[in-house]
Amino acid sequence: MDLTRPEQAPGASSPAPPPVARPPLPVRPRTLPERHSVRAQVLAALRDALASGELEPGATYSAPTLAERYGVSATPVREAMQRLVSEGVVETVPNRGFRIAGRSRRDAAELAEVRAALEVPALLRLARALPAERWSELRPLAEATVSAARVGDRAGYAEADRRFHRSLLALTGNRHLVAVAEDLHRRSQMPSAQDGGPGPAQLLADALAHSALLDALCTGDLATAERLAHEHLAPPPATD
Structure with a gap:
């Protein structure tokens, strides 16, 4: 009998094993800030185009067309346009893109x-x-x-x-x-x-x-x- 450990009563459950040390998770490069940066840049460019009149009130623009203009994918353009939709200066046109609402x-x-x-x-x-x-x-x-x-x-x-x-x-x-x-x-x-x-x-x-x-x-x-x-x-x- 092992006298260094207390005797376990019959029928009692075994003590839980000690926690196993796990290796740290590998560090992967983060891409989310870069995506946010692109969206922020596109949003800034769209705001400039609105302020300058380059994007005309009443005109409708598709996300792929604007993406080609700014040299990015359509995703950050859509995200930026949705931000402008929430501000009331752009309207969503189903199957066509985004219409510049203008300020009444x-x-x-x-x-x-x-x-x-x-x-x-x-x-x-x-x-x-x-x-x-x-x-x-x-x-x-x-x-x-x-x-x-x-x-x-x-x-x-x-x-x-x-x-x-x-x-x-x-x-x-x-x-x-x-x-x-x-x-x-x-x-x-x-x-x-x-x-x-x-x-x-x-x-x-x-x-x-x-x-x-x-x-x-x-x-x-x-x-x-x-x-x-x-x-x-x-x-x-x-x-x-």
């Missing part, structure tokens, strides 16, 4: 109203708390919007415009406010279903408004800053 005047008015309700109060709170030099830090971003507008680069202007407003609202420290405001901003930049989007004169006027707004903020002129902010966020006038 009602869309423009409602988006402007919501953006003003979010951005203007935040801007005024900042204006009461920040010194002039903090507003001066945004000058290069305002100048970038002017540079893009002067050459009629609508896609470049759209990106520079978002960067300016995103950086301004980031001064609040409220990440959720920045994210919600940027989503609304993107939607407001979609081409109009009636006229296809702002022309060069409108772009330049919008760009110059950034500098005028900073001037008012630097001097502490809150009344002028509030007026300029509301005017800047207002929908463009009807052209017909």
